[in-house]
Amino acid sequence: xxxxxxxxxxxxxxxxxxxxxxxxxxxxxxxxxxxxxxxxxxxxxxxxxxxxxxxxxxxxxxxxxxxxxxxxxxxxxxxxxxxxxxxxxxxxxxxxxxxxxxxxxxxxxxxxxxxxxxxxxxxxxxxxxxxxxxxxxxxxxxxxxxxxxxxxxxxxxxxxxxxxxxxxxxxxxxxxxxxxxxxxxxxxxxxxxxxxxxxxxxxxxxxxxxxxxxxxxxxxxxxxxxxxxxxxxxxxxxxxxxxxxxxxxxxxxxxxxxxxxxxxxxxxxxxxxxxxxxxxxxxxxxxxxxxxxxxxxxxxxxxxxxxxxxxxxxxxxxxxxxxxxxxxxxxxxxxxxxxxxxxx
Amino acid sequence: xxxxxxxxxxxxxxxxxxxxxxxxxxxxxxxxxxxxxxxxxxxxxxxxxxxxxxxxxxxxxxxxxxxxxxxxxxxxxxxxxxxxxxxxxxxxxxxxxxxxxxxxxxxxxxxxxxxxxxxxxxxxxxxxxxxxxxxxxxxxxxxxxxxxxxxxxxxxxxxxxxxxxxxxxxxxxxxxxxxxxxxxxxxxxxxxxxxxxxxxxxxxxxxxxxxxxxxxxxxxxxxxxxxxxxxxxxxxxxxxxxxxxxxxxxxxxxxxxxxxxxxxxxxxxxxxxxxxxxxxxxxxxxxxxxxxxxxxxxxxxxxxxxxxxxxxxxxxxxxxxxxxxxx
Numbered sequence: 001x002x003x004x005x006x007x008x009x010x011x012x013x014x015x016x017x018x019x020x021x022x023x024x025x026x027x028x029x030x031x032x033x034x035x036x037x038x039x040x041x042x043x044x045x046x047x048x049x050x051x052x053x054x055x056x057x058x059x060x061x062x063x064x065x066x067x068x069x070x071x072x073x074x075x076x077x078x079x080x081x082x083x084x085x086x087x088x089x090x091x092x093x094x095x096x097x098x099x100x101x102x103x104x105x106x107x108x109x110x111x112x113x114x115x116x117x118x119x120x121x122x123x124x125x126x127x128x129x130x131x132x133x134x135x136x137x138x139x140x141x142x143x144x145x146x147x148x149x150x151x152x153x154x155x156x157x158x159x160x161x162x163x164x165x166x167x168x169x170x171x172x173x174x175x176x177x178x179x180x181x182x183x184x185x186x187x188x189x190x191x192x193x194x195x196x197x198x199x200x201x202x203x204x205x206x207x208x209x210x211x212x213x214x215x216x217x218x219x220x221x222x223x224x225x226x227x228x229x230x231x232x233x234x235x236x237x238x239x240x241x242x243x244x245x246x247x248x249x250x251x252x253x254x255x256x257x258x259x260x261x262x263x264x265x266x267x268x269x270x271x272x273x274x275x276x277x278x279x280x281x282x283x284x285x286x287x288x289x290x291x292x293x294x295x296x297x298x299x300x301x302x303x304x305x306x307x308x309x310x311x312x313x314x315x316x317x318x319x320x321x322x323x324x325x326x327x328x329x330x331x332x333x334x335x336x337x338x339x340x341x342x343x344x
Numbered sequence: 345x346x347x348x349x350x351x352x353x354x355x356x357x358x359x360x361x362x363x364x365x366x367x368x369x370x371x372x373x374x375x376x377x378x379x380x381x382x383x384x385x386x387x388x389x390x391x392x393x394x395x396x397x398x399x400x401x402x403x404x405x406x407x408x409x410x411x412x413x414x415x416x417x418x419x420x421x422x423x424x425x426x427x428x429x430x431x432x433x434x435x436x437x438x439x440x441x442x443x444x445x446x447x448x449x450x451x452x453x454x455x456x457x458x459x460x461x462x463x464x465x466x467x468x469x470x471x472x473x474x475x476x477x478x479x480x481x482x483x484x485x486x487x488x489x490x491x492x493x494x495x496x497x498x499x500x501x502x503x504x505x506x507x508x509x510x511x512x513x514x515x516x517x518x519x520x521x522x523x524x525x526x527x528x529x530x531x532x533x534x535x536x537x538x539x540x541x542x543x544x545x546x547x548x549x550x551x552x553x554x555x556x557x558x559x560x561x562x563x564x565x566x567x568x569x570x571x572x573x574x575x576x577x578x579x580x581x582x583x584x585x586x587x588x589x590x591x592x593x594x595x596x597x598x599x600x601x602x603x604x605x606x607x608x609x610x611x612x613x614x615x616x617x618x619x620x621x622x623x624x625x626x627x628x629x630x631x632x633x634x635x636x637x638x639x640x641x642x643x644x645x646x647x648x649x650x651x652x653x654x655x656x657x658x659x660x661x662x663x664x665x666x667x668x669x670x671x
Binding site: 193194325 | 381469470473
């Protein structure tokens, strides 16, 4: 087990201005997207169940900062952050959550199923653990094709998924085949309402990787620079054919399990306050302004741009039509036929 | 007697059964301190303690496997799968293990587990929170599969399931949980497994259904009175064993059969019911057997318009009934 505490202290001051801007705008975009989505959910415009990830933004952003559209990610039911960090458009995401025809999946998927293969986004996934082997499969393809700059796959999952057998199968497979995979465990302390101190047999989930011959690291998931640094190494390892890495990203979700869940029933206010005091946006702002990398005007400008973008995305979704009747029958099979669809 | 919802009937029955028999314990995701995602086990931890109401990690295969292991050693576990859509990792344990224990041990071992599974759609659950999974279990010899639609049936059938010495898959339609209320006796009555029930007597047509669809069929039957059609409504309640006797009796009387289900059509419960009718009622039929089901697309699209189009509804049922009677 390698810990990267001392390395974390350096905090990537070498990041380019452009990348710094991307890190902040992506985290802020996720935050404002989800806050707006929740407003729309309670207004009845966004339907079904939504699982906000606010508080966890540094994880997906710090990792996806090293990825291109040719790299893959597998996501979870709490997937908006992964989608945005991987470059999906907020207007089509918002439209999907509202079940509109202009949505990312034409309204068929909803919040928990947003996918965009053109961006290397294998899909949010409502089944805990189910997306992990899909990411491993994408990594196998990359190895098989043996492309020069090997594409990598990141499997995002939560602490809850570490209890599913399929994670352990996937870790073993990717280790014996030396696949370019990053196992990104976003440990927010709770599997729905069940705390990880109860449901997970160790407080060092990353240490489990050792049993599969995979390096495991615990990372401060409230600090985007820590995640960025750790992911840089993991992605480098994967691209150079050295195999998988396991990152346990210690993080926190500010909201409950889903939009209407009251987390006060199973966790303490002090805990929430503690993590909010380490908020990834605030700590980023302090860091870059204190070190003179960005000014508060720069940050303000980014926030204004994002506010405008999210407002436009919401208007786009609200004014988009619902799907056509025919859309229901499309895309079940490669070929369309009445008999396949049970139509007469 | 009190008027309660389906979810309250489930909770009350588990409570009463756990009071009666110390061998019963509950395990599942968030069943203890949170009382279950739908609150079916709310308050049980306080009453029975954490030895009998056990929160598990997110691991459906183990939840069912552990329950089976305890059952063959004399316990009577109730396992909860949070949503039907999450049950697939546990299929090996339920279909591959539980169903075969009695047969494979020449009757020496029994496997008295009850696996409670909320299923079904119409709740904007999209592709992974809406599925009907009954047919896979109903196809499996060795399992019993129950799908009640009312609070009275939920309580009476759950009690029988818990007391039954065979593995029971107990399917609760999540849309009925709070929507459907009804009278439930305060005593520990039970309903035998494998018996359908005529919920409304009629003589023009038999509509056979189960789960949430029962309520839509009853509404449709009411509306059909305006067209002078007297509908008999048969609630299967149990999908394995299936009560062919009651089906045949009813269809022989009315001469017409419509089967309504929320699950997709091919190789489904409706296929089996249609086969029973074709085999045993052929000479009493006045019209071909008709089925009203969703089309063959993966259940079920998220967008509200598409979801509504997917699900059978009162209007669609009335239309099917009228088509069959040519009225």
